[in-house]
Amino acid sequence: MEEGSHQKLVDHLFRHEAGKMIAVLTRVFGIHNLGVVEDTVQETFLKALQVWRYGQLPDNPSAWLMRVARNQAIDLIRRQQKLADLSEELVSLIQSDTEYVIQQFFLDTEIADSQLRMIFTCCHPDLNREDQVALTLKTVSGFSIQEIARALVSSETTIQKRLYRAKEYIKKHSIQFEIPVGNALQTRLETVYIVLYLLFNEGYHSVKADELIRYDLCAEALRLCKLLAEHPQGSRPSTLALLSLMCFQASRFDSRIGEDNAIILLEQQDRQKWNQDLIQSGKYYLTQAATGEHLSVYHLESAIAAEHCLAPDFHSTNWQTLLFLYDRLLELKPTPIVQLNRSIILAQTDRLREAIDTILNIPDLDHLLNHHYIYSAVLGSLYGDAGETAEALRLLEKAYELTSSLAEKKRLAEKMKPYAGYCHK
Amino acid sequence: MKDFMFFFRGPGDLTLSPEQSQVQMQKWLNWIQELTAKGHYKSGAPLSKDGKTLQGEKPVVTDGPFTEGKELLGGYLVIKANSLEEATALAFGFPDFDKKCSLEVREIMEIPAH
Numbered sequence: 001m002e003e004g005s006h007q008k009l010v011d012h013l014f015r016h017e018a019g020k021m022i023a024v025l026t027r028v029f030g031i032h033n034l035g036v037v038e039d040t041v042q043e044t045f046l047k048a049l050q051v052w053r054y055g056q057l058p059d060n061p062s063a064w065l066m067r068v069a070r071n072q073a074i075d076l077i078r079r080q081q082k083l084a085d086l087s088e089e090l091v092s093l094i095q096s097d098t099e100y101v102i103q104q105f106f107l108d109t110e111i112a113d114s115q116l117r118m119i120f121t122c123c124h125p126d127l128n129r130e131d132q133v134a135l136t137l138k139t140v141s142g143f144s145i146q147e148i149a150r151a152l153v154s155s156e157t158t159i160q161k162r163l164y165r166a167k168e169y170i171k172k173h174s175i176q177f178e179i180p181v182g183n184a185l186q187t188r189l190e191t192v193y194i195v196l197y198l199l200f201n202e203g204y205h206s207v208k209a210d211e212l213i214r215y216d217l218c219a220e221a222l223r224l225c226k227l228l229a230e231h232p233q234g235s236r237p238s239t240l241a242l243l244s245l246m247c248f249q250a251s252r253f254d255s256r257i258g259e260d261n262a263i264i265l266l267e268q269q270d271r272q273k274w275n276q277d278l279i280q281s282g283k284y285y286l287t288q289a290a291t292g293e294h295l296s297v298y299h300l301e302s303a304i305a306a307e308h309c310l311a312p313d314f315h316s317t318n319w320q321t322l323l324f325l326y327d328r329l330l331e332l333k334p335t336p337i338v339q340l341n342r343s344i345i346l347a348q349t350d351r352l353r354e355a356i357d358t359i360l361n362i363p364d365l366d367h368l369l370n371h372h373y374i375y376s377a378v379l380g381s382l383y384g385d386a387g388e389t390a391e392a393l394r395l396l397e398k399a400y401e402l403t404s405s406l407a408e409k410k411r412l413a414e415k416m417k418p419y420a421g422y423c424h425k
Numbered sequence: 426m427k428d429f430m431f432f433f434r435g436p437g438d439l440t441l442s443p444e445q446s447q448v449q450m451q452k453w454l455n456w457i458q459e460l461t462a463k464g465h466y467k468s469g470a471p472l473s474k475d476g477k478t479l480q481g482e483k484p485v486v487t488d489g490p491f492t493e494g495k496e497l498l499g500g501y502l503v504i505k506a507n508s509l510e511e512a513t514a515l516a517f518g519f520p521d522f523d524k525k526c527s528l529e530v531r532e533i534m535e536i537p538a539h
Contacts, residue, residue, distance in 0.1 A: 007454045014443035014450075045446040046439065053453035054469035054500055144442030 018142030021069045023114035031177040044069045123195045131166040240289035241298035247282035248305035251275040263407040267314045300329040319348045373402035393419045428533040429512040431502040435526030452520035469502035
């Protein structure tokens with residue numbers, strides 16, 4: 001062993017390798033044998049732990065793991081064949097071919113292919129959204145049940161139930177472990193986008209989960225999206241648009257939260273802290289995404305994020321461009337939250353009254369104001385800007401009650417201060 | 426400097442998640458790294474779980490290591506140290522105490538010259 005050589009494993013190497021091994025072995029043993037597959041992966045890591053720790057890491061840890069997994073698969077199949085009620089001649093013929101056949105599954109291109117199959121299986125449209133998310137994290141990303149529970153701010157029992165339910169469904173309905181073809185591919189990709197974007201947002205917006213695991217989630221969603229983008233079947237303009245959106249959002253990850261855990265608004269964020277590499281990647285992928293005839297919501301959301309990321313400071317933000325983009329987005333995605341965000345842009349373009357009216361026109365607004373703090377917070381602060389202090393105070397107080405985030409409470413309290421002298425009761 | 430052996434015993438069937446395995450792995454690498462940097466590391470190897478035991482006047486061969494699974498001898502390190510005390514102090518770096526594993530430190534005796 002060389003003196004002074006520092007041996008460090010690549011961050012999350014085991015998790016990523018677990019995802020690869022599970023995907024390849026599932027292709028070998030079938031999705032109905034996911035239990036066998038998971039045991040094999042577990043044994044592979046145990047072996048690595050046993051062997052590597054006494055001296056040196058192998059030159060290529062990743063290849064080492066795959067080789068061990070492959071050999072375990074071959075052993076397992078040979079044992080099965082011995083048990084089968086076949087003539088000795090046939091068994092020996094089959095066995096001599098096993099090694100060659102199994103090796104084909106472990107070729108790099110086939111690994112990527114298997115991983116994509118796994119993503120499509122985990123994000124099968126017939127599964128519940130929450131089951132898709134849990135199963136993706138478990139089998140594609142190599143998260144443990146405990147880690148998934150932490151990431152999704154849920155209990156281990158709940159996650160276990162979701163995984164069980166998903167696996168049973170797949171088995172019972174013989175869901176195929178495959179990459180869909182033809183028209184089905186586009187529809188199935190849509191579900192994959194939703195799950196990946198959800199994973200990313202869980203990490204990006206969760207105020208409950210701890211910082212480390214939130215970061216892991218975002219990084220993982222980005223990695224999977226990249227995996228999709230790098231595969232001939234997955235590389236569509238929408239995939240690249242989603243990937244660019246994640247890059248732009250992730251570039252601001254570190255500057256959104258202050259030292260005292262308070263949320264820092266876009267206007268106050270230190271733009272020096274934004275990750276320029278990620279912004280450049282975002283730009284690159286967005287340019288790549290600009291082909292074809294289909295304009296996806298991810299194209300628009302990424303263009304919006306790009307506008308923010310590329311503005312040198314808050315005041316140079318091109319609000320007119322943003323408004324244009326939000327108008328288009330609203331056509332594709334007429335949801336309350338898009339309306340709300342569009343109203344913030346309106347307010348920035350000196351159309352405060354119109355901004356307030358836009359929010360007031362959101363269907364079922366009362367329900368939203370009473371259940372989701374963000375609506376009360378935004379409308380309240382717009383009323384404040386318009387000088388309607390009583391309404392402002394009433395809504396900001398409502399938002400204060402609704403949010404469980406201490407950072408948000410702190411921010412809202414700041415906002416209410418100027419109106420504190422005004423008693424509305 | 427004398428040579429010492431570290432024998433590692435513990436359950437052979439830890440269930441760790443990939444991330445936990447990696448964390449544990451890195452702790453070992455760091456420990457070995459430290460022993461190497463300070464000139465204590467000599468060699469080391471894991472022992473396979475498969476084994477045979479031979480026993481009796483007319484030896485009978487049985488499969489598997491002789492001890493209980495939870496005390497399986499998993500491997501060893503050969504360490505250079507000045508004294509048993511120093512070797513024992515180095516053994517405190519063992520990363521698996523919290524995994525129900527134990528470590529035995531033994532001096533390798535030098536055979537005196539005639």
